[in-house]
Amino acid sequence: MNLIEEKQKEKLVVAERGGKKLENIIYLDNAATTRPRKEVVEVMLPLLEEKYANPSSMYGIALENQKVLLESRKIIASTLGAEPEEIYFTAGGSESDNWALKGIAHGNREKGHHIITTEIEHHAILNSCEYLKEQGYEITYLGVDEKGRINLNELEQAIREDTILVSIMAANNEIGTIEPIREAAMIARSKKVLFHTDAVQMYGQLPMDVNHLGVDLLSASGHKFNGPRGSGFLYIRKGVKISPCIHGGGQEGGMRAGTENTAAIAGIAKAAEIAVRTMNYRIQKETYQRNYLISRILREIPYVRLNGHSKYRLPSNANFCFEGIEGESLLILLDMKGICASAGSACTTGNTDPSHVLKAIGLDEKEANASLRLTLNEETTKKELDYVIEVMKESVKSLREMSS
DSSP: OOHHHHHHHHHHHHHHTTOOOGGGOEEOBTTTOOOOOHHHHHHHHHHHHTOOOOTTSOSHHHHHHHHHHHHHHHHHHHHHTOOGGGEEEESSHHHHHHHHHHHHHHHTTTTOSEEEEETTOOHHHHHHHHHHHHTTOEEEEEOBOTTSOBOHHHHHHHOOTTEEEEEOOSBOTTTOBBOOHHHHHHHHHHTTOEEEEEOTTTBTTBOOOHHHHTOSEEEEEGGGTTSOTTOEEEEEOTTOOOOOSBOSSSTGGGTBOSOOOHHHHHHHHHHHHHHHHHHHHHHHHHHHHHHHHHHHHHHHSSSEEEOSOSSSBOTTEEEEEETTSOHHHHHHHHHHTTEEOBSSOGGGTTOOSOOHHHHHTTOOHHHHTTEEEEEOOTTOOHHHHHHHHHHHHHHHHHHHHHHO
């Protein structure tokens, strides 16, 4: 029985016993999802249990829910320097990304059929582009350097007369590299081309102002900043021509039909409000803890490299390549010690292909499969990181001995 089979058998035993207690788990996979804040749950519960009326109805409790939607839209808009009517609630980042690309493509078909994006985007963008290619659109995929950053000169040269949209993520979900979004958006604007950014990993983690950035569309997802899963929004600058996301009733200004998920919308608004209020503290703490983790791993474990940019990096992200091991085996050993980590994007779990992001920054298949992502939050303690580092040292050594 190999290591993976042993771990699967152990999981069955754990499940039969009711599973591990959460207090015994060190959670370092916050790029995949975050735990909803207590305040978020408290805001949502009454809207699920008592104030459950359809906000499109006309009686008293329904009108109260209309006010919840209006207030939530104002809160989200205020965090971005946007207007409330420029915020459209969705069911998450993937929907927002799909809507941005397909809505702009279909709504501006007469202007052109060319879209520019990058090789390291989330699959919500990449697969939307593949769909649009089947519809006759041309897609240009910008490469990145070994740290994961785009080349602005290449972007400028790629824009054509028939380019209708540039879509570049604000920060990468796997390696944490932050892209020069403002500079890229300014290039697109100078060419009169619309600009979208997938800000799912950055929104709520670092300050963002749509007017300073110069973006026309921006996607975000609630569960990445301690809000509920199944919540998100798309910012659409006033005046941008875009096709509706869902046809039907008049919800979301007639752009996304369907009864609004009032509880989730209130939850994402509360999470956004708290994220902005606590942002400076979280940035300082997470950056310190991240740097502590990175420096010790690079210093104390031989044959390790940091994936992604050392300077332009999300405060919570650390991604390493451990020579001579398989990342999946390391994940299993960490899990056995109560440590939750990731080998890449949660959206690609079960896919045996090497990470497209790691390949794009120059890693070969073996190096990509030997990589591990650790993403912290403000609750991560130095004591926990010390434990994680010791476990990783032992685990990497053990795996290398087995491999050799």
